[in-house]
Amino acid sequence: xxxxxxxxxxxxxxxxxxxxxxxxxxxxxxxxxxxxxxxxxxxxxxxxxxxxxxxxxxxxxxxxxxxxxxxxxxxxxxxxxxxxxxxxxxxxxxxxxxxxxxxxxxxxxxxxxxxxxxxxxxxxxxxxxxxxxxxxxxxxxxxxxxxxxxxxxxxxxxxxxxxxxxxxxxxxxxxxxxxxxxxxxxxxxxxxxxxxxxxxxxxxxxxxxxxxxxxxxxxxxxxxxxxxxxxxxxxxxxxxxxxxxxxxxxxxxxxxxxxxxxxxxxxxxxxxxxxxxxxxxxxxxxxxxxxxxxxxxxxxxxxxxxxxxxxxxxxx
Amino acid sequence: xxxxxxxxxxxxxxxxxxxxxxxxxxxxxxxxxxxxxxxxxxxxxxxxxxxxxxxxxxxxxxxxxxxxxxxxxxxxxxxxxxxxxxxxxxxxxxxxxxxxxxxxxxxxxxxxxxxxxxxxxxxxxxxxxxxxxxxxxxxxxxxxxxxxxxxxxxxxxxxxxxxxxxxxxxxxxxxxxxxxxxxxxxxxxxxxxxxxxxxxxxxxxxxxxxxxxxxxxxxxxxxxxxxxxxxxxxxxxxxxxxxxxxxxxxxxxxxxxxxxxxxxxxxxxxxxxxxxxxxxxxxxxxxxxxxxxxxxxxxxxxxxxxxxxxxxxxxxxxxxxxxxxxxxxxxxxxxxxxxxxxxxxxxxxxxxxxxxxxxxxxxxxxxxxxxxxxxxxxxxxxxxxxxxxxxxxxxxxxxxxxxxxxxxxxxxxxxxxxxxxxxxxxxxxxxxxxxxxxxxxxxxxxxxxxxxxxxxxxxxxxxxxxxxxxxxxxxxxxxxxxxxxxxxxxxxxxxxxxxxxxxxxxxxxxxxxxxxxxxxxxxxxxxx
Numbered sequence: 001x002x003x004x005x006x007x008x009x010x011x012x013x014x015x016x017x018x019x020x021x022x023x024x025x026x027x028x029x030x031x032x033x034x035x036x037x038x039x040x041x042x043x044x045x046x047x048x049x050x051x052x053x054x055x056x057x058x059x060x061x062x063x064x065x066x067x068x069x070x071x072x073x074x075x076x077x078x079x080x081x082x083x084x085x086x087x088x089x090x091x092x093x094x095x096x097x098x099x100x101x102x103x104x105x106x107x108x109x110x111x112x113x114x115x116x117x118x119x120x121x122x123x124x125x126x127x128x129x130x131x132x133x134x135x136x137x138x139x140x141x142x143x144x145x146x147x148x149x150x151x152x153x154x155x156x157x158x159x160x161x162x163x164x165x166x167x168x169x170x171x172x173x174x175x176x177x178x179x180x181x182x183x184x185x186x187x188x189x190x191x192x193x194x195x196x197x198x199x200x201x202x203x204x205x206x207x208x209x210x211x212x213x214x215x216x217x218x219x220x221x222x223x224x225x226x227x228x229x230x231x232x233x234x235x236x237x238x239x240x241x242x243x244x245x246x247x248x249x250x251x252x253x254x255x256x257x258x259x260x261x262x263x264x265x266x267x268x269x270x271x272x273x274x275x276x277x278x279x280x281x282x283x284x285x286x287x288x289x290x291x292x293x294x295x296x297x298x299x300x301x302x303x304x305x306x307x308x309x310x311x312x313x314x315x316x
Numbered sequence: 317x318x319x320x321x322x323x324x325x326x327x328x329x330x331x332x333x334x335x336x337x338x339x340x341x342x343x344x345x346x347x348x349x350x351x352x353x354x355x356x357x358x359x360x361x362x363x364x365x366x367x368x369x370x371x372x373x374x375x376x377x378x379x380x381x382x383x384x385x386x387x388x389x390x391x392x393x394x395x396x397x398x399x400x401x402x403x404x405x406x407x408x409x410x411x412x413x414x415x416x417x418x419x420x421x422x423x424x425x426x427x428x429x430x431x432x433x434x435x436x437x438x439x440x441x442x443x444x445x446x447x448x449x450x451x452x453x454x455x456x457x458x459x460x461x462x463x464x465x466x467x468x469x470x471x472x473x474x475x476x477x478x479x480x481x482x483x484x485x486x487x488x489x490x491x492x493x494x495x496x497x498x499x500x501x502x503x504x505x506x507x508x509x510x511x512x513x514x515x516x517x518x519x520x521x522x523x524x525x526x527x528x529x530x531x532x533x534x535x536x537x538x539x540x541x542x543x544x545x546x547x548x549x550x551x552x553x554x555x556x557x558x559x560x561x562x563x564x565x566x567x568x569x570x571x572x573x574x575x576x577x578x579x580x581x582x583x584x585x586x587x588x589x590x591x592x593x594x595x596x597x598x599x600x601x602x603x604x605x606x607x608x609x610x611x612x613x614x615x616x617x618x619x620x621x622x623x624x625x626x627x628x629x630x631x632x633x634x635x636x637x638x639x640x641x642x643x644x645x646x647x648x649x650x651x652x653x654x655x656x657x658x659x660x661x662x663x664x665x666x667x668x669x670x671x672x673x674x675x676x677x678x679x680x681x682x683x684x685x686x687x688x689x690x691x692x693x694x695x696x697x698x699x700x701x702x703x704x705x706x707x708x709x710x711x712x713x714x715x716x717x718x719x720x721x722x723x724x725x726x727x728x729x730x731x732x733x734x735x736x737x738x739x740x741x742x743x744x745x746x747x748x749x750x751x752x753x754x755x756x757x758x759x760x761x762x763x764x765x766x767x768x769x770x771x772x773x774x775x776x777x778x779x780x781x782x783x784x785x786x787x788x789x790x791x792x793x794x795x796x797x798x799x800x801x802x803x804x805x806x807x808x809x810x811x812x813x814x815x816x817x818x819x820x821x822x823x824x825x826x827x828x829x830x831x832x833x834x835x836x837x838x839x840x841x842x843x844x
Contacts (some may be wrong), residue, residue, distance in 0.1 A: 051603070053761075064337060071342030075349050090336065097333050109379050109812045116543070117815040120768045123761045124807025131801040136337045136355075142344055248607070248757065255604050290615040293608035300605050301593045 022160040023281040024274065029165040029234065031273020032172035036227035037250035038257070038265040039179065040099075040220025046196040046260035047216050049115075050107065053122040056247020057129035058098055058221045062091040062228030063144075063238045064133055070145050084147040084233070091225040098129075099221025100214055108210070126244070133240040141239045144232045164234040175226060176266050179219075183262060188215060196260065245289075252296045258309020267307055319368065319386030327364040331356050373813060505682060509675040517674055519790050521746050524681035525739045526782040530766035531692045531775065532735025537764065538773035539701060540728035541708025543603040546590075546610020547763050550733035552617060552755040553586045554579035554740025559655040559750055560647070572661035576741045583737025584730040591729035595722060610760055617649050617752040654751025658744050677746050684742060688735060693775055695731065704728055705773075769810055771817025780818055 037059055044052045069087040078086070106125045110118045151163045183189040194202040195212045203209050231246075232238050249272065257268025272292055279291035299306065338359065341350045371385040372394075382391065394400050509517050533547050557579040558572065594605050631639075649655070660673045661680060695701050703724045706714040715721050744750050762785060770781025789803055 061337070068336045068340045068342060071347060072340060072349055075347060094333070094336060097329075101329070101333060106808045106812070109374065109377070110815060113811075113815040114772075116537075116764075116768050116772065117811045120765055121808050121811040123765060124804045124811065126804070127800060127807065128804030131798075131804060133337060135798070135801065136334070137341065138344070140344070244757075248611070251604065252608070255601070290612050290619075293611050293615075296608045297593070297605050297612075300597060300601055304597055304601050 018159065019281070021157075023277045025161045025165055025169075027274035027277030028270065029168050029273070030277060031253075031270035032168050033227045033231050033246070033269075034250050034253040034273050035266045035269025036172050036175065036223050036230075037246060038254040038269050039176075039223050039262065041251050042254040042257070042259055042262060042265040043192075043216050043220050045254070046262075047192070047199070047213055048107070048111075048118075050118045051122065051251065052107075052220075053119070053247065054102060054106075054125035054129060055220065055224060056243035056245075056250065057126050057133075058095050058102075058243070059224040059228040059231075059246055060238070060240065060243030061098055061129065061133065062095045062225030063232040063242065064137060064240075065091040065094045065225070066229040066232055067142060067144055067238060068137075070147065074145065080145075080147045081149060083145075087147075088226065088229050091229045092222045095221040095225035095228070096218040099217040099224075103214055103217040108213075126247075130240055130243070137240065139240060141237045144236045144238055146233070146236060148233055162234075164230075168230045168234060171226065171230060175223065179223070180262065188212075192216060249289075249292060252292060255306055256296055256299055258306025261306070261308045261310075264306055264308035271307070319371070319388075319390065322371075322386050323364050323367040326367040327360045330363040331360045334359050377813060502686070509678045514671065514674060517678055518746070519786065521674075521678050521681045521742075523783055523786040524678075524685045525743055525746075526763070526766060526786050527685050527779045528688045528735050528739040528742075529763050530770065530778040530782045531688050532732045532739070533763050534732075534767050534773065534775070534778045535692065535695070535704070535735075536728050536732035537767055538778070539696060539708065540704040540725065540732075542725065542728060543606075544732070545603045545607040545757070545760055545764065546613070547606075547732075547736060548755045548757070548760040549590075549610040549613035550583040550586055550736035551740040551743070551759070552613055552752075553583045553733075554737030555744040555750045555754070556617065556649065556655075556740070557582045557737070558741040558744040559658050560649070562658055563648075563655060571659065572741070572745050576738060579741035580734045580737040583740065584734040587729040587731075587733030588726055590733075591726055595725055607757065607760075610755075610757060614752055614755050614757075617755065618652055619649075650751070652752060654749060656749040658748045658750070660748060661745050674746075677742070681742055681746075684738060688738075689775060689779065692735075696775070700724070700727060765807060769807070769817055771819040774817065774819045777817050777819030784818075 037055065040055050040058070041052060044050055044055070066087040069090045070083050073083045073086055102125055106121045107118050110121055148164050148167055151166060154161055154163060154166055183192060191202070191207045191212050192215065194205070194207060195209055199209050202212075227246075231242075250269070253268040253272040254265045255268070256272055257264030257266070259265075272295070275295055276288050276292050280288035283291070335356065338355045339352050341352060342348070343350065368387060368390060371380070371387050372390060374380045375382050375385050375387065375391070382388065394403065508520065512520070529547070529551060532550075533544065536542050536544050536547075558575040561575050561578065590606065590609050594602055597605060661677060703714070703719045706717065706719055707721065707724050707728075711721065714724075743754070766781040766785050767778055768781075769785065770779070771777030788806070789800070
């Protein structure tokens with residue numbers, strides 16, 4: 001029980017910096033993954049205003065594809081780094097294909113339907129994909145091989161930054177920079193932004209909206225696949241329902257940052273990851289998930305448009 | 317020809333898509349790789365044929381032009397009623413009667429299902445025969461359903477479709493036909509617990525609870541247009557009110573009948589508590605906050621206990637001493653293990669066997685469902701109900717017309733949550749054991765699916781949706797591991813091919829003479 005005469009100076013003196021660093025990096029690791037997944041949510045939402053609940057399953061499928069590829073390539077005698085890279089490429093290719101197919105089957109026919117229909121359809125896709133993996137692969141927790149090479153330069157801070165965490169943070173930072181440049185400067189990226197701003201106007205200017213929406217799903221799924229394979233090599237075990245909670249958390253991150261905003265999703269992911277990590281480290285690990293949702297609710301009540309979102313005014 | 321090429325490409329695409337997960341399997345411990353080429357072949361052939369059906373259905377819905385689909389020849393074949401009939405009957409024979417034939421040939425006919433009449437008594441009384449026949453019918457209801465469906469399909473193909481639909485539609489319109497149908501349906505439901513097995517009675521009770529949940533959520537989502545994704549939290553509040561109340565006040569012999577209204581009341585209070593901060597949020601933000609609320613409630617239940625100690629601890633020592641003990645003892649939720657030993661409802665202190673008790677719960681659930689349907693339909697037509705619908709259609713216009721927006725939203729949340737509380741208390745009484753796994757986000761999503769599947773805002777539709785969503789997985793139990801897979805697919809298909817739900821809500825419209833040019837309002841529109 002903290003005493004009433006609680007002095008700030010003793011508080012700082014008592015901080016365990018080692019522990020703090022550990023929590024910070026574990027938060028950053030988790031946050032990077034959330035950010036990678038939430039980018040898919042936020043991009044899809046920005047364009048067609050759909051909460052794509054099946055996005056978490058794409059992440060799970062990415063992890064499973066990586067696992068299967070690792071098994072096959074491993075039996076052929078590939079080196080670990082080769083397996084990691086080829087597995088990641090396969091995961092990205094397959095998840096993009098899944099994202100594309102999912103959009104084409106479950107969402108495209110619903111364009112223009114009432115708003116809840118695509119949401120229900122997304123829940124259906126989510127249930128379907130989970131059970132598809134359950135039947136096709138296995139319902140048990142599967143061990144994921146350790147493919148990440150040792151990084152000797154991390155030796156001095158290895159107590160708080162594992163090689164896998166380092167890889168996750170660096171990879172997601174690189175991916176996010178590439179995505180930002182892509183959205184800002186390429187033709188497709190510009191078309192995407194135009195479609196998100198005003199689909200009808202973009203179509204009038206000769207942008208094929210259907211193609212842009214497909215491209216959004218493909219890019220979002222590819223990012224989720226990278227997230228999936230990274231987290232699988234970090235936690236080293238996967239299961240057919242890991243996508244569900246990760247999906248909800250990532251969506252939370254997207255809303256936290258301001259849904260529809262790409263830098264917002266990155267920031268939201270990192271903030272959520274760090275908050276969770278600190279809450280579980282300093283308060284109680286039972287409340288880790290609860291804390292994430294509590295932050296979400298508070299932010300939405302006091303700043304409903306999220307951290308970086310633009311407030312929308314009501315129009316008659 | 318073009319269609320065949322297209323289907324071939326689609327099937328190749330799906331073979332590629334399913335290749336890593338469906339064909340390759342790595343055995344976890346040994347690392348041995350198994351190649352299951354059979355699956356790839358199955359997917360290829362299956363998708364090849366399914367893609368024809370998919371495109372035909374899309375053309376029928378007007379989503380793609382017929383030339384693009386490349387199925388002109390097929391459509392031409394189907395354009396004569398005779399051919400259409402052939403195809404439909406063939407499909408139904410495969411889908412519906414297949415399992416029946418399988419059951420008969422697989423020696424599952426009577427002995428397995430416990431249908432053999434007790435022969436040691438000698439002759440049968442007429443009553444025994446009646447029970448036997450009724451029980452047989454109840455057991456084979458899926459086959460009966462298949463028969464009815466194939467009959468309907470034959471009629472449809474013969475061109476009697478329009479007439480049959482008119483007959484089917486009659487019971488849903490107000491009037492004597494509907495009243496008679498409702499009374500007949502009610503009478504059919506009455507003797508069921510004496511004809512069915514324990515398991516089936518449980519499924520039916522579950523269906524009734526889900527009808528209540530669906531109707532409650534329908535108030536919030538369908539009528540007031542507020543998208544709530546954490547509805548299961550209110551259900552949990554109702555269930556835990558009964559379970560905890562019984563655990564804390566167990567000695568006082570306060571039973572189900574006290575906790576049922578209390579569960580509803582607490583759930584309504586939770587609804588108000590949730591709605592106060594979110595009054596100004598709209599659309600998807602509201603959805604995500606309610607989702608967060610639902611998850612928080614589940615996590616509190618899972619974490620095992622909730623105590624005031626961290627807050628009480630901040631007070632000075634002498635104040636803590638003078639506080640009553642209940643403020644200092646944590647409230648125990650039982651954690652992931654849940655709470656057991658919840659007594660079934662009492663009936664004036666009568667002692668009942670286990671079976672009889674279940675039947676009693678069945679009748680309570682039936683009565684509650686009837687009560688819910690009546691109350692909800694009265695609410696819909698009331699001043700309050702109309703203000704909800706106005707709120708759904710346009711918030712600003714609704715305020716301009718003098719509707720108290722805050723009051724309308726609060727009452728929608730409170731009344732919607734209240735039914736979930738009743739349902740939760742009933743659920744606790746039925747299972748006598750509850751744990752947090754019954755209150756996950758998936759359940760919220762399923763309740764929402766009930767509402768949307770049935771048709772937003774339509775009471776009959778929601779009831780039908782609940783029956784389908786609860787009974788469909790039970791019906792699909794024959795397919796065992798594939799049932800959730802099929803359930804997911806059917807949710808997607810339903811949305812693609814009938815996005816307005818099974819039954820569109822009919823709104824009363826008054827037409828002013830000379831205003832025929834006004835386009836009809838879209839039914840059940842949901843805009844956030």
